[in-house]
Amino acid sequence: MGSDIRRSMPLFPIGTVMQLADLTARQIRYYEEHGLVSPARTEGNRRLFSLNDIDKLLEIKDLLEQGVNMAGIKRILGDGTKDEAEKRAKKPDLSESDLKKLLKQEMMGNGKYSKNNLRAGDLSRFFR
Amino acid sequence: MGSDIRRSMPLFPIGTVMQLADLTARQIRYYEEHGLVSPARTEGNRRLFSLNDIDKLLEIKDLLEQGVNMAGIKRILGDGTKDEAEKRAKKPDLSESDLKKLLKQEMMGNGKYSKNNLRAGDLSRFFR
DNA sequence: TTATTATGTAAGAAAACCTCACACGTAGTT
């Protein structure tokens, strides 16, 4: 549908995203570094995030809080590439060993996080 | 409804608004100076606009393009005050003379504007 | 002509953001 372009429109600077997702700039840049999000850039090289980006950041946060590490999140959410075709192609689902590792980690979920501003998926219903 | 708080949430820096509404920073600040919009501010005094603010800016732009001047726009849209009660109280509708002036101006609509990124009201359906 | 209106533009300062780079706590490994 056409709302995809709206949801993928680069609108928010990192400061706004920090507040909306309750993440530090360091965290957000780190996730980008790992290819999980690929915010657009202004002419002056400032990051501009879309609603989709923010949704993804919330999912990342969620998974991290559940004990999943970067590698696991990459397998689950895929990289920030917009190429859907490639995304499908490169989806050999989790391997046995990967799955075991993930389950092992989720098993021992640590509860060291608390004040969430937004939960994953919330942004889907954020506007209108 | 509850989406009011979402639509009035301060999210966008002036740069983003400039692009969305196709207005210069000067214009936006000028309209604020006249009390037509009242964007929130960051701790560091940067303006943060809400979706409602942007909608209003688009309406202002629209009216200006139709030849209505600031005074007229103030009467039509009211100031940026969130006080709805006051807004209703101070609505003696347009006076005869005001109306005549406005109509006269709208009559001779000048067509010196062209590349609109968004039209007034568009943002209402912008998300989701 | 002169005043007003809406906008352009420039200067100087401050906030926000950028990219490194290094530090640190925790957890797992040797």
Place this chain on the structure above:
DNA sequence: AACTACGTGTGAGGTTTTCTTACATAATAA
């Protein structure tokens, strides 16, 4: 215990963006 890897904190130094203030200008109104 010592070492390593991971996710994040923090600081330095630099660039971009935004801020206020002030003056200029084209078009309209008086």
